[in-house]
Amino acid sequence: MRKKLNTIEEGKFLLSGNEAVARGAWEYGVHFAAAYPGTPSTEILETIAEEYDEIDAQWAPNEKVGLEVVAGASFGGARVLSAMKHVGLNVAADPLFTLSYIGATGGIVIVSADDPGMHSSQNEQDNRLMGKAAKVVILEPSDSQEAKDMVGEGLMISEDFDTPVLLRLTTRICHSKSMVSLGPRKEVPVKGYVTDIKKRVPIPSHARDMHSRVEKRLEDLSAWGSECSLNRIEEGDTSLGIITSGISYQYVKEVSPEVSVLKIGMSNPLPWNLIEKFINMVDRIIFVEENDPYLEENIKSRFLIQADGKNIIPIEGELNPEIVRKAVLPGTTKEIAFSEIQLPARPPALCAGCPHRGAFYCLSKLGGSSTGDIGCYTLGLMPPHNALETTVCMGASIGVLAGIEKAVGREGMGKLVAAIGESTFVHSGITGLIDMVYNGNTGTVMIMDNSLTAMTGGQENPTTGKNLRGEPAPVLDLEKIVAACGVKHIRVVDPHDLPEMEKAFKEEMNRDELSVIITKRPCIMAYRPVRRNMAEVDPEKCIGCKLCMNLGCPAISWDGEKPEISRHLCWPDCDLCVQVCPVDAISKDMGGLT
Amino acid sequence: MKSVTNVIICGTGGQGILLASEVLCSAARRAGNDVKKSEVHGMSQRGGSVSSHVRFGKTIHSPLVEKGCADLILAMEKMESLRWSQYLAPHGKLVVCDLEITPMTVNTGHAEYPDVNAIIEKESLPVTLIPAVEIAEELGNLRVVNVVLIGAVSPHLPIDEVHWKQAIEERVPPKALEVNLEAFRKGRELFGN
Numbered sequence: 001m002r003k004k005l006n007t008i009e010e011g012k013f014l015l016s017g018n019e020a021v022a023r024g025a026w027e028y029g030v031h032f033a034a035a036y037p038g039t040p041s042t043e044i045l046e047t048i049a050e051e052y053d054e055i056d057a058q059w060a061p062n063e064k065v066g067l068e069v070v071a072g073a074s075f076g077g078a079r080v081l082s083a084m085k086h087v088g089l090n091v092a093a094d095p096l097f098t099l100s101y102i103g104a105t106g107g108i109v110i111v112s113a114d115d116p117g118m119h120s121s122q123n124e125q126d127n128r129l130m131g132k133a134a135k136v137v138i139l140e141p142s143d144s145q146e147a148k149d150m151v152g153e154g155l156m157i158s159e160d161f162d163t164p165v166l167l168r169l170t171t172r173i174c175h176s177k178s179m180v181s182l183g184p185r186k187e188v189p190v191k192g193y194v195t196d197i198k199k200r201v202p203i204p205s206h207a208r209d210m211h212s213r214v215e216k217r218l219e220d221l222s223a224w225g226s227e228c229s230l231n232r233i234e235e236g237d238t239s240l241g242i243i244t245s246g247i248s249y250q251y252v253k254e255v256s257p258e259v260s261v262l263k264i265g266m267s268n269p270l271p272w273n274l275i276e277k278f279i280n281m282v283d284r285i286i287f288v289e290e291n292d293p294y295l296e297e298n299i300k301s302r303f304l305i306q307a308d309g310k311n312i313i314p315i316e317g318e319l320n321p322e323i324v325r326k327a328v329l330p331g332t333t334k335e336i337a338f339s340e341i342q343l344p345a346r347p348p349a350l351c352a353g354c355p356h357r358g359a360f361y362c363l364s365k366l367g368g369s370s371t372g373d374i375g376c377y378t379l380g381l382m383p384p385h386n387a388l389e390t391t392v393c394m395g396a397s398i399g400v401l402a403g404i405e406k407a408v409g410r411e412g413m414g415k416l417v418a419a420i421g422e423s424t425f426v427h428s429g430i431t432g433l434i435d436m437v438y439n440g441n442t443g444t445v446m447i448m449d450n451s452l453t454a455m456t457g458g459q460e461n462p463t464t465g466k467n468l469r470g471e472p473a474p475v476l477d478l479e480k481i482v483a484a485c486g487v488k489h490i491r492v493v494d495p496h497d498l499p500e501m502e503k504a505f506k507e508e509m510n511r512d513e514l515s516v517i518i519t520k521r522p523c524i525m526a527y528r529p530v531r532r533n534m535a536e537v538d539p540e541k542c543i544g545c546k547l548c549m550n551l552g553c554p555a556i557s558w559d560g561e562k563p564e565i566s567r568h569l570c571w572p573d574c575d576l577c578v579q580v581c582p583v584d585a586i587s588k589d590m591g592g593l594t
Numbered sequence: 595m596k597s598v599t600n601v602i603i604c605g606t607g608g609q610g611i612l613l614a615s616e617v618l619c620s621a622a623r624r625a626g627n628d629v630k631k632s633e634v635h636g637m638s639q640r641g642g643s644v645s646s647h648v649r650f651g652k653t654i655h656s657p658l659v660e661k662g663c664a665d666l667i668l669a670m671e672k673m674e675s676l677r678w679s680q681y682l683a684p685h686g687k688l689v690v691c692d693l694e695i696t697p698m699t700v701n702t703g704h705a706e707y708p709d710v711n712a713i714i715e716k717e718s719l720p721v722t723l724i725p726a727v728e729i730a731e732e733l734g735n736l737r738v739v740n741v742v743l744i745g746a747v748s749p750h751l752p753i754d755e756v757h758w759k760q761a762i763e764e765r766v767p768p769k770a771l772e773v774n775l776e777a778f779r780k781g782r783e784l785f786g787n
Contacts, residue, residue, distance in 0.1 A: 014619055014629055040634075119634045143630075143657075176632035176657035177619065247657075254656035321660035334662035337684040338717055341676040344705030346606060346697035348640035376640070383702045549701060554641045557696045558703075568736065 005051040009184040017173040020144035020180050021083070021111060022047035024151025025055060029188035031078035031106070033057040034066040036427065037456040038085030039120040040174035041113035045083055046459070049468045054185060059460060059468045062394070062427040063088035067095045067110065074106040075200060077191025079155055083111035086127050087393065091428070093130065096164065100134045101210035102200050103162035105191060107155030110136075113169045116290045117318035120171075120455075122374070122391065124316065126292040131166040131268050135214050137221060138166045138268040139230065142249040144178045146265070153230060161217055161224075168267070170290065172247045172318065218269045226273035230265035233278050241282025242328065243275075243295055243307075248288045251324040259328070270298055279303055286312070286328060290319050350379050352555040353571020355450050355521035358495035359419075360385040361551055361576065362502045368415035368509065370446070371404065373397040373429070375421035376455045376523075377448050384552045389416075394424055398432030402441045410442050415509055417517075422449040422478060423461040430481065436514055437486035444508040445516045448495075449478060450523040458525040482516045489515035496521055498579045524571055531572040533589050535565045541585035548577045548586065598651035599752060600659040602678050605670030606695050607641045610740035613765060614668070615646035617744055618751075620761035622650035625753045632657035641698070643674060668747050670740065671695050672710040679719065688719055689747050689785075691726045691739065722746070724785050730777065735770075738777035745781020755782070 006026060015023065021044050025033060033055055035045040048057040060066030063084040070082040084092060089112045096110065112130070115121040131138040139154050141147040147169065154165035198206050225231055236258050244252050245264040252261060262278040264270070279285065287296040287309035296309035312327045313319065325332060350357050360380040363370065364387040372378050372388035373396065380388035390400050397418040405413050420429045425447050433445060453459040460466040462476040482490050489511060493504045501519070508515040535555075542562045549558060555569035556577060565577070565586070578586045601618060605611050615631055622629050627650040634645075647659045661680050667688045669675030675690040682688060699705040714721045726742040741762065748758050759775065766774045 014623060014631075171634060172632060172657065175634060176630060178630045178654070178657065179628060250655045250657065254660075257655075320658050321656050325660070334660055335684060336662045336680050337686075338679040338682050338719060340680050341713060341717065343673055343677055343708060344697055344699045346641075346643040346674070347699065348607070348642035349698040351640060379640070382698070383704060552698060552702065554698060554701075557701050 006053060006185070008182055010182060012179050012181050014177045015144045015148075015180045016043065016175055016177045017141065017144050017147045017169055018043040018175070019047050020148040021151055021167070021169070022052065023180065023182065024148035025081045025109075026052040026185050027148070027183050028152035028155050029079050029186050030055050030081050030109075030151075030155070031190055032070065032073040033081040033083070034060045034069045035083040036060050036063045036066055036088060037453050037459045038063075038088045038113070039456055040115060040171040041083045041085050041088070041111060041169070042456045042459065043174070044111060045468060057468055061462055063092040064095060067092040067099070070108065071095055071099050071102075074104050074108045076106070076193040078106040079188055080106055081109045081111065081151070083113070085121065086112055086114040086125050087121065087123065089127055089130055091394065093134070096136070097134045098202055099164050100136045101202055101207060101214055104158045104164055107158035108164040109151055109154040109158065109167050110164055111167045111169060113171070113174050114291070115171050117171065122393070124291060126294060127166070127168055128267055128294040129292060131168065132294075134166075135218060136164045136166050136268070137161070137266065138168050140168050140246040140265060140267050141173055142246055142263070143173070144176075144180045147173060148180055150230075150265070157221070161221055163217055168246070170247055222269040222272055225266045225269065225271035228266070231271045231274055232263050232265075233274065233281070234261040234263060235281070236260045238281055239283045240328075241278060241285045242288050243278070243285060243299065244288040245295065246290065248290055248319050248324070251319055251321050252288050252328065254321050255325040256328050264295060267294065270295075272302065275299055276303065279305060288313060288319070288324055288328065291315060347382065348379065349382065349552065349554050350376060351524055351571070352553050352569045353524040353574040355495050355519065355523065356380065356448055357551060357553065358498055358501055358521075358576055359446065359448060359519045360387045361580075362498060362505055363387045363417070364550070366415060366502065366505055366509075368417060368505060370417050370419035371397045371400040373418075373420040373424050374455075375424055375448075377419055377421055380419060382552065384550050388419060395420070395428030395432055398429050398436060398445055401443050401445070402432065402436045402439070405441050405443055410512065413443060417444040417446050417505070417509070419446050419448060421454070422447055422451070422463045423453040425478070426462050426476065430485065433482065433485050433487065433516070442512055442514055444511075445514075447478060447482070447516060447518045449518050449520045450526070452523040452526045454523045454525060458523065478518055482518070487514055487516050489513060490518070491515075492518045492520050494521050495519040496574060496576060498576065529572040531590070533572055534567045534570040535575065535577050535586050535588040537563055537565055538585045538587065541583050543583055543585070545582060547580050547582060551576050551580060553577065598649055598654065600664045600683070601648045601666045601668065601751070602645060602659055602664050602681055603648065603668045603670070604643070604645040604674045604678055605691075606674060607644050609644070609670045610737070611644050611646055611670060614670075614740045614744055615648050617741075617758070617761045617765050618648050619650075620764055621753045621757045622648070624757040624760055627651055628654045630654045630657040643677065645678065666747055666750055668743055670743065673708060675721070676708070676710065676713060679717065682720075686720065687750055688721045689743065689750075690721055690723050691743055692723045693727050722785060724781070726781065729780050729784070733773055733777055733780070735773050735777075737770075738774055741774045741777040742781040745778035746785040748778070748782050
């Protein structure tokens with residue numbers, strides 16, 4: 001068996017940025033970590049749980065709770081880490097902004113994994129702006145080695161300067177691999193909890209002092225930042241100077257290794273003395289940074305310099321070597337030997353066997369649609385279902401449905417229901433449901449319970465009966481929670497029982513009171529099926545009616561006249577195509593065990 | 595010799611692209627190189643397009659291959675082989691698994707699966723088609739398609755055979771090792787030149 005990484009104390013390994021952060025947490029003595037899964041940050045806690053038993057790690061119901069628990073552990077003198085995707089920091093913003101005033105007893109590192117290019121996100125927010133607004137330290141690694149090292153630097157800064165530290169990663173850091181030197185774990189004792197009311201209760205009279213301390217802290221850190229190794233000048237040809245940070249630094253070094261570079265590793269507070277030195281050293285400056293002009297606006301407004309930046313580098317999307325080359329060394333683009341070919345898109349689809357397919361198939365068949373949420377089931381918007389039409393943020397499906405009813409009434413709402421996964425419901429849907437009950441809404445909320453946080457790769461949550469380490473945990477009873485909120489009409493349906501699913505929609509959509517349908521069937525990633533049987537089409541019986549194509553199942557393709565079912569993709573425990581075929585041309589023995 | 599080798603491995607979710615790129619990285623590392631690789635997880639799984647960039651050589655900065663610079667593109671699906679054409683270097687090679695997987699956009703009638711052979715001819719793409727699925731079927735294990743393809747591209751990369759084999763040993767579970775090494779050998783022998 002492969003050795004766990006906590007048995008290895010030296011050598012160089014190829015690690016992803018996320019794996020490197022987990023390693024950094026271990027090497028630099030983190031005691032406790034909590035997170036809610038979110039691409040591209042999820043593997044940080046997963047790696048800690050798999051490889052580093054010395055760290056007590058857990059999934060939180062949402063990012064706010066994750067950060068609060070971590071804050072408490074810091075108050076108790078433990079070194080702590082919390083991880084989240086960029087939009088998760090919005091959820092955790094409330095504790096973040098005041099934790100900045102309170103500071104850290106045990107070191108606090110908060111990982112924000114931003115997603116330039118929106119590979120798996122609903123917006124492209126640049127959390128350097130959040131970190132600056134919260135007046136916390138921001139560190140930006142440019143590869144996996146720095147990701148590991150900056151966890152250590154961050155904990156040290158956090159304890160020395162009494163501040164939370166935001167470790168700002170991006171998808172390209174989280175999910176690219178580069179070489180990392182490993183070291184042993186440095187055990188740091190837990191300091192213990194000591195009552196300190198003036199430090200930890202920000203009533204206005206305390207908070208005013210706290211704020212003064214924060215402003216002084218930023219000044220001290222800026223001065224320190226000009227001397228420390230996190231920020232550095234790499235002197236080259238001084239006719240051009242590039243100011244850059246994060247992954248953009250690697251693109252700059254790739255395309256123009258000869259220019260002078262100011263590499264910013266600590267982007268809040270900025271190291272003003274070092275920046276001034278660099279400005280005086282070079283003839284011309286270009287800011288190379290992804291997404292918002294954070295460095296550019298801050299540095300230009302302080303030193304009133306002329307420089308290129310977002311006028312030649314896009315604000316939208318990820319950077320890459322081509323974009324940086326075009327901006328920094330115009331006229332040197334590589335020869336493109338082969339032209340671009342227009343191809344059909346290959347978007348993601350609900351897996352073969354996905355429990356959500358039955359629900360969306362029925363909703364679509366009835367001419368219904370949904371206010372949607374964040375999860376695999378957001379794919380309900382795709383053809384052939386076309387059964388999801390809004391998405392705002394985690395939990396918003398319920399509030400949005402309630403608001404549509406407020407605007408246009410029960411009639412105007414038509415056949416819209418709210419569609420939300422069980423993990424998202426626990427994250428921040430419960431409060432929306434309480435709002436609907438409290439404020440007299442009608443309408444139907446569909447909680448799609450597949451017993452797994454699936455879109456992020458399959459994580460446990462409070463409804464699954466297991467914790468982050470796979471150990472047994474109490475199961476949150478969704479029916480009881482919904483009933484306790486005051487919902488009178490609750491039904492639990494297997495979404496792959498199409499007649500029952502359709503009946504549930506019809507009856508609940510016609511009801512003049514609030515109702516909740518819980519569609520309950522496990523995600524295909526949550527278990528191994530015992531059956532091995534695959535669906536087969538009898539070409540003699542098939543009439544080519546294409547009803548099975550309305551399922552949008554990736555295992556079913558159309559050969560021009562008849563469907564073909566891939567034996568490699570078909571899921572043994574699913575018979576939706578058998579159910580929808582009007583002439584029994586598709587068969588599958590659902591009773592047969594191997 | 596060139597100081598950096600650029601490879602893109604592409605295909606669709608669930609085809610073993612990440613394992614293939616792990617094997618390549620491990621082999622390149624064993625051959626004494628600095629290595630970086632980059633891929634995107636999350637929504638791109640669930641049957642969507644997936645790609646992995648691998649770069650190795652003396653010192654690597656960018657984890658992404660630049661357009662016009664890929665020495666080798668390994669495509670595990672025919673249509674996906676065309677998606678990265680602009681990344682191929684003028685001297686580059688495009689090794690393609692002879693397998694078509696129809697995307698949902700085609701199944702739902704929103705698009706047509708292209709005539710890939712005709713496009714390859716029209717664009718003069720330097721393609722080698724590999725019947726890796728047939729070879730894997732002959733070996734009795736469809737899960738080794740990706741290793742057959744690794745075998746087929748291995749002679750085109752500056753990495754010794756011994757490092758490839760060690761990398762496969764490292765990445766594959768012991769009970770599946772023999773069939774994977776056989777898949778590698780077949781791919782390397784039949785299509786290596």
